[in-house]
Amino acid sequence: MKTIGLVGARGHTGRELIRLLAERDDLKLAFAVSRAMDGQPVTDLAPEGPAGLLFEALSPDEVAQRQCDGVILAMPNGQAAPYVDAIEAVKPDTVIVDLSADYRFDDSWVYGLPELYGRAAITGATRISNPGCYATAGQLAVAPMREALSGPAHLFGVSGYSGAGTTPNRRNDEEALRDNLMPYALMGHIHEREMSRHLGREVRFSPHVAAFFRGIVLTVQMEFARSITAEAFRSAYETAYGDEPLIRVQDEAPEVIEGANNPGAVVGGFALSEDGRRGVMVCALDNLLKGAAVQAMQNLCLGLRLSEFEPRSA
Ligand SMILES: NC(=O)c1ccc[n+]([C@@H]2O[C@H](COP(=O)([O-])OP(=O)(O)OC[C@H]3O[C@@H](n4cnc5c(N)ncnc54)[C@H](OP(=O)(O)O)[C@@H]3O)[C@@H](O)[C@H]2O)c1
Numbered sequence: 001m002k003t004i005g006l007v008g009a010r011g012h013t014g015r016e017l018i019r020l021l022a023e024r025d026d027l028k029l030a031f032a033v034s035r036a037m038d039g040q041p042v043t044d045l046a047p048e049g050p051a052g053l054l055f056e057a058l059s060p061d062e063v064a065q066r067q068c069d070g071v072i073l074a075m076p077n078g079q080a081a082p083y084v085d086a087i088e089a090v091k092p093d094t095v096i097v098d099l100s101a102d103y104r105f106d107d108s109w110v111y112g113l114p115e116l117y118g119r120a121a122i123t124g125a126t127r128i129s130n131p132g133c134y135a136t137a138g139q140l141a142v143a144p145m146r147e148a149l150s151g152p153a154h155l156f157g158v159s160g161y162s163g164a165g166t167t168p169n170r171r172n173d174e175e176a177l178r179d180n181l182m183p184y185a186l187m188g189h190i191h192e193r194e195m196s197r198h199l200g201r202e203v204r205f206s207p208h209v210a211a212f213f214r215g216i217v218l219t220v221q222m223e224f225a226r227s228i229t230a231e232a233f234r235s236a237y238e239t240a241y242g243d244e245p246l247i248r249v250q251d252e253a254p255e256v257i258e259g260a261n262n263p264g265a266v267v268g269g270f271a272l273s274e275d276g277r278r279g280v281m282v283c284a285l286d287n288l289l290k291g292a293a294v295q296a297m298q299n300l301c302l303g304l305r306l307s308e309f310e311p312r313s314a
Pocket residue numbers: 007008009010011012013014033034035036037074075076077079099100101131132133162163164165166167287288291292
């Protein structure tokens with residue numbers, strides 16, 4: 001049995017992680033950090049959590065002193081370093097999976113998107129950076145065609161408002177979102193840089209947030225250096241994802257409803273221009289699951305050298 005600490009446990013992704021950790025017989029949630037819910041039973045938030053476990057407001061040093069094999073950090077961007085530094089100083093062999101963007105550009109960390117960049121680098125790794133939600137969808141949609149691209153892929157994404165976390169702001173304000181669609185971060189969104197860096201190809205990305213709670217649809221426009229056939233287009237995705245249990249390839253463009261509450265991702269569309277030089281694909285996934293918590297569980301299990309994570313259900 002491996003023991004796990006969770007920092008940021010009362011947030012949207014933390015809540016999913018409590019449930020997913022409870023699905024594994026070989027993992028035990030040993031402590032759950034929240035300042036806002038300090039002293040309250042974890043089961044008040046997540047009934048699937050361990051009976052009797054209370055949220056605790058632990059400092060980075062207190063987290064580092066706790067006995068555990070792995071720590072998941074699920075805090076807003078910019079908060080991870082004090083925890084990483086404290087753990088590094090006391091128990092450097094602890095597996096750390098960070099859900100924020102803080103280490104996605106750090107070469108000393110492994111970027112954990114198992115279906116694209118392989119499981120070998122993640123297996124046994126102790127510092128694993130979990131990809132962003134849009135960044136996961138975008139890379140899954142573009143990667144099979146990346147060698148064929150003649151220029152930047154253009155990505156249009158819409159996410160549910162849980163993507164904006166629990167701290168109140170306009171992008172998770174149900175009133176402001178009612179009958180509305182909000183474009184934001186039109187230039188230089190962090191996931192644009194993240195996708196470009198890890199794909200090794202420039203992408204252009206325009207995010208939007210809508211009035212639904214969870215799920216992402218991301219549409220990608222690609223131009224190809226040479227004409228491709230419909231068969232080659234389809235087989236690039238079949239080859240890339242045919243054996244992947246969490247990625248479904250289908251003819252039709254997936255809708256938000258197919259991604260929301262789905263532990264994996266759905267990729268489809270396969271629109272191809274008559275001259276075979278332009279293709280459009282769509283990826284749908286759940287920003288809190290394959291876009292965050294499910295992927296973190298895949299990475300945690302690989303880091304701890306446990307069997308592959310197979311989510312039971314959303
Ligand atoms: N939401 C998504 O769809 C999504 C998808 C992919 C990745 N991510 C990333 O995952 C991370 C968590 O996102 P989220 O949506 O779950 O956020 P959230 O719902 O806003 O929750 C944030 C959590 O972090 C804790 N926290 C905030 N500041 C802290 C600090 N300085 N020290 C300790 N704890 C702190 C909060 O708990 P207390 O205030 O009670 O301590 C809360 O549990 C973010 O980096 C986000 O970018 C989110």
